[in-house]
Amino acid sequence: MQKRRVERMRKIREGKPFPDYRQQWGTPVWKKETLEDRDELPWNRPQWMERERKKKREGRFLLQTFAAFLLLTGTYLVFQSQVPAGREVQTFISQVMERDYNFAGVAKWYKQNIDGSPTILPAFQGNKIKEEEKQATWVAPVKGKVMAGFSKEGRGIVLRTAKGAPVVASSEGWVVKAGTEEGLGQTVVIRHANGLETWYGWMGKVQIKEKEWVKPRQLLGEAGDREGDPLFFFAVKQKGAFVDPAGVVPFD
Incomplete structure (x- = not known):
């Protein structure tokens, strides 16, 4: 350390420029100010953004495919089962898939518990059913x-x-x-x-x-x-x- 200090003092007395070690590594990323410098950043490049979006889409697609595969496999195994519990599940799945959704029941629950009229439900869309259509049901x-x-x-x-x-x-x-x-x-x-x-x-x-x-x-x-x-x-x-x-x- 003493030798380096003496060497620096000698160069200063001789008027030689002091070496700037920052030039060896370039300007830090957070200090770049020009447009060209900013374009060098990976997240400012269109190709980088497109690659990131593509990765997200591929990941989402793989997740959806895996979930669909699990659901399909589980349903297939249930309907192949011959045990009593499996048959009960088969009957339940068939009934759920065949029956209509209980919009009126959900609307009644919503009105009793939240006290409102959700217009997203058919029961509150203002379409009046004719009396003869009611009787037909x-x-x-x-x-x-x-x-x-x-x-x-x-x-x-x-x-x-x-x-x-x-x-x-x-x-x-x-x-x-x-x-x-x-x-x-x-x-x-x-x-x-x-x-x-x-x-x-x-x-x-x-x-x-x-x-x-x-x-x-x-x-x-x-x-x-x-x-x-x-x-x-x-x-x-x-x-x-x-x-x-x-x-x-x-x-x-």
Whole structure:
């Protein structure tokens, strides 16, 4: 160190220029000021930007392809399974893929919990459905004659039909009950997209299970009898209260 110091002092006395070590490495990147210098930076080159965008697109495509492969493989393996659990999953996937999305149910939940009218949902788009179109989506659950009309005490109506007559779903919906109900015997309850529930009572045989998705006119079972008389009970529930089924379902 002492020798270097002496050598520097000698060059200064002789007037020789002091070496600039920065010239050996060039100007630092962060001190470049001219346009030409800035163009040297890799992120200012069009080719560099294009390569980066291409890498991102390729990475996104590979990720999407891998996710699609996993989904396809998983679905294939499920539908190849013969175990009971696999068959239940097959039924669930088939029902989910076939049924329509419950826009009205989502809209009802949104209004109850958030108190708004989401215009992105068809139920709030302002398109009024004609009355005849509404009626066309509902069918009578069984062929028969109305023997007792609606009353709040009776909750629904009573129809006389043939013993063993087929009972069908009045509209599309989710089976929330398929079993014994006090006072109604074998009963099926279906919850529909518009918030309504239909009740099918005094059935002799039930051929549907809970948590199944049914379509209009889909067979639910057979009508039974009431003390030897082939009677069938039908009711409609709305917002926790029973209403007149004749205002919803067309009866001959």
